[in-house]
Amino acid sequence: xxxxQQTVAKLPLDQWHRDRGGRMVPFAxxxxxxxYADGIMAxxxxxxENAGLFDVSHMGQLIFTGPNVDRALETLLPGxxxxxxxxxxxxxxxxxxxGGIIDDLMATRRGDHFYVVVNGATKAGDIEVFQKRLPRDxxxxxxxxxxxxxxxxxxxxxVLDAIxxxxxxxxxMQGEGFRIADTPAWISRSGYTGEDxxxxxxxxxxxxxxxxxxxxxxxxxxxGLGARDSLRLEAGLPxxxxxxxxxTTPIMADLGFSIGKRRRVEEAFPGAARIxxxxxxxxxxxxxxxxxxxxxxxxxxxxxxxxxxNEVGRITSGGxxxxxxxxxxxxxxxxxxxxAGTALKLEQRGKLFEATITPMPFVPHRYHxxxxx
Amino acid sequence: xxxxxxxxxxxxxxxxxxxxxxxxxxxQHALGxxxxxxxxxxxxxxxxxxxxxxxxSVKAASDVYAPVAGEVVEGNAALADDPSLINRDPExxxxxxxxxxxxxxxxxxxxxxxxxxxxxxxx
Numbered sequence: 498x499x500x501x502q503q504t505v506a507k508l509p510l511d512q513w514h515r516d517r518g519g520r521m522v523p524f525a526x527x528x529x530x531x532x533y534a535d536g537i538m539a540x541x542x543x544x545x546e547n548a549g550l551f552d553v554s555h556m557g558q559l560i561f562t563g564p565n566v567d568r569a570l571e572t573l574l575p576g577x578x579x580x581x582x583x584x585x586x587x588x589x590x591x592x593x594x595x596g597g598i599i600d601d602l603m604a605t606r607r608g609d610h611f612y613v614v615v616n617g618a619t620k621a622g623d624i625e626v627f628q629k630r631l632p633r634d635x636x637x638x639x640x641x642x643x644x645x646x647x648x649x650x651x652x653x654x655x656v657l658d659a660i661x662x663x664x665x666x667x668x669x670m671q672g673e674g675f676r677i678a679d680t681p682a683w684i685s686r687s688g689y690t691g692e693d694x695x696x697x698x699x700x701x702x703x704x705x706x707x708x709x710x711x712x713x714x715x716x717x718x719x720x721g722l723g724a725r726d727s728l729r730l731e732a733g734l735p736x737x738x739x740x741x742x743x744x745t746t747p748i749m750a751d752l753g754f755s756i757g758k759r760r761r762v763e764e765a766f767p768g769a770a771r772i773x774x775x776x777x778x779x780x781x782x783x784x785x786x787x788x789x790x791x792x793x794x795x796x797x798x799x800x801x802x803x804x805x806x807n808e809v810g811r812i813t814s815g816g817x818x819x820x821x822x823x824x825x826x827x828x829x830x831x832x833x834x835x836x837a838g839t840a841l842k843l844e845q846r847g848k849l850f851e852a853t854i855t856p857m858p859f860v861p862h863r864y865h866x867x868x869x870x
Numbered sequence: 871x872x873x874x875x876x877x878x879x880x881x882x883x884x885x886x887x888x889x890x891x892x893x894x895x896x897x898q899h900a901l902g903x904x905x906x907x908x909x910x911x912x913x914x915x916x917x918x919x920x921x922x923x924x925x926x927s928v929k930a931a932s933d934v935y936a937p938v939a940g941e942v943v944e945g946n947a948a949l950a951d952d953p954s955l956i957n958r959d960p961e962x963x964x965x966x967x968x969x970x971x972x973x974x975x976x977x978x979x980x981x982x983x984x985x986x987x988x989x990x991x992x993x
Contacts, residue, residue: 537928538903723902723929792953793906794926817905817928846931 508554509644509701513708517719525617527555530721537723541819544690544728545860548650549720550711557620558643558698559627562610563635570604570611573630575747575766577757581606586670586685588755590747591615591623596768596775597743598750599626601735603687605672612672612683614645614696616737644704649694649728651863652716657684657695660710664695668867678703678710686865690725691732691858693865730825731818733786733857739797740784740813740827748775749829751784782810783835786857789815789824789843789850799845801830801852809834812843820860827857874977875986876937881961882969884977888943892965893925893934896990898957901927907953909945909967916940916969918976923966925956938976940969 505523508514514521519530530552532540543549561570567578576589583606591599600619605612615623620639627637648657658665661677664684672685680703688694699707711717726736735741741750746768753776760766764773789795794816801810815826826843834841836854843850874882874889879897882889898904906926916922916936923934923945945967948955956964971977981989 531929532902536903538905727928792950793908793924794928794931796931817926819928 508552509704510552510554510708513705514552514719519719519721522722524722525555527617529555530719531723532721533719535718537721537727538819540718540720540724541727543718544650544692544720544724545820546651548648548653548656548694548714548717549690549724550708550717551647551649551720551725552644552708553617553647553696554644554701554704555617556645557615557617557623558640558645559613559615559624560610560638560640561613561627561631561635562638563632566609566611566635567606569632569635570613571760571766573627573767574602574604575756575760575769575772576604577760578604578606578611580757580759583608584672586672586687588752590741590752590755591626592747592767593743594767595743596746596771598737598741598745598747599623599743601737601741601752605685607672607683612698618738642701643698644701646697646699646704646708646711647688647690647694648697648711648717649688649690649692649720651693653692653694654865656711656714656717657697659714667695667865669693669864678706680707682707689732689734690728691734691860691862691864692728693863724819726814727816727819730814730816730827731820731858731860732862733827733859735784735827736814745784745829746772746775746780748772749780749782749784779832781832782829783832784813784827784829785835786855786859787812787815787826787828787841787843787852788855789826789852791850792824793850794824795826795843795845795850795852799826799828799843799850801828802842802844802849803834804840804842806842809841818859825855825859826852830854873983874937874980875983876980877989878935878937880934880937882937882977882980884971887971887974889938889940889969889971889977890965891922891934891937891967891969893956893960894986894990895960896993898960898964901925901930901932903928904953904956907949907956907966909949910942912942912944914942916942925953934966936969937980938969939972941972942967943970944968
């Protein structure tokens with residue numbers, strides 16, 4: 498993510514991270530732990546096998562209240578919010594008038610209001626867009642004193658249910674209020690690693706207590722930004738500012754699943770004309786996954802070439818996959834070359850690499866879906 | 871045998887007119903988990919400061935420069951299959967290449983081990 502802020506802010510858990518050996522780097526305007534003593538590879542694999550605790554308090558937590566708040570939000574987001582049930586989350590995007598993605602986000606219906614989590618690097622801009630474009634009777638509250646943790650991995654459910662009994666009853670993309678370490682928490686079964694897991698919203702002044710309570714279980718360990726990035730890449734999940742920006746639409750980004758059927762019929766969201774034509778005819782470029790031959794990581798910015806050496810796209814994220822032990826990447830290519838199995842070349846620092854378009858996720862998702870959920 | 875270090879966190883172990891070159895423990899720690907290394911082939915002639923090798927961690931790619939001029943006599947083939955050797959034994963089995971020195975007087979400008987270990991503490 499681009500860091501446009503001059504000052505680097507501190508997270509509520511800043512000292513907590515340092516005390517646990519966190520190596521702090523600037524990210525999204527905050528000093529954040531890129532890794533702890535174990536290192537990115539070990540943290541990544543720990544999360545896939547056990548439970549990893551992530552501090553994502555840099556993200557923006559917003560509350561929207563007012564008459565027909567679902568309908569109002571639908572004027573900016575293409576997701577199905579009117580039919581979203583209470584306590585359910587939906588992945589969506591904040592779009593500009595051209596259908597370009599200003600940010601991607603999670604929206605939850607919570608009783609009479611919506612709780613929306615946006616990216617840290619983009620939250621200030623998002624807030625401006627919401628203020629400018631939502632009807633005046635919709636009130637937005639930026640919960641600046643709220644921290645956000647994510648507990649991810651196959652053992653996350655057992656770790657968390659022991660201190661917040663009942664969370665195991667949640668299904669994927671469902672949230673509810675709980676108490677954890679004597680503080681109220683909004684907990685949803687969601688995350689960005691491809692694993693089963695939870696996101697836990699608590700007051701900033703209680704978050705150290707909550708984090709300690711989670712780590713009291715030896716199956717849980719703190720995990721930094723580095724592993725968060727490799728985990729989401731393996732899960733095929735796009736990262737805003739890298740794989741998504743205002744030059745990409747949800748269809749180009751292969752996020753068409755997040756645009757509901759009714760929304761397509763009604764055509765009432767920003768950039769609807771373009772997005773519907775992309776649904777009908779295919780986008781000019783499409784986000785794809787690639788397996789890279791050899792061992793060397795191919796990273797953001799590398800060129801994607803066709804058989805004749807013509808530039809047909811760019812890598813937007815790439816690196817070593819700790820779970821697969823090989824380099825993987827995602828990027829955008831011309832529609833005609835987006836078929837799985839297509840062989841392409843990548844060019845990085847003057848060197849060519851063989852690559853093959855591969856279906857994503859690279860590592861299967863293991864979300865906790867219940868029947869009918 | 872004499873051990874020298876550079877400000878780029880490379881080490882050279884000099885035996886006669888051949889120097890074995892690698893990156894320091896400090897460097898591997900700063901890089902983090904190393905997933906790829908590319909070393910020069912034997913016969914390649916390097917000037918001081920030339921890009922000699924590439925090392926990539928999970929997070930980033932870095933170049934390793936020739937700390938002195940010379941001709942490569944051997945690259946560490948073991949690194950291709952197991953680049954994590956650099957993390958496990960950076961100043962031993964994780965060496966990058968061996969160089970036949972063109973001008974041994976270039977070693978004079980390098981730090982000795984004690985000076986390097988002291989300097990690293992100040993970073």
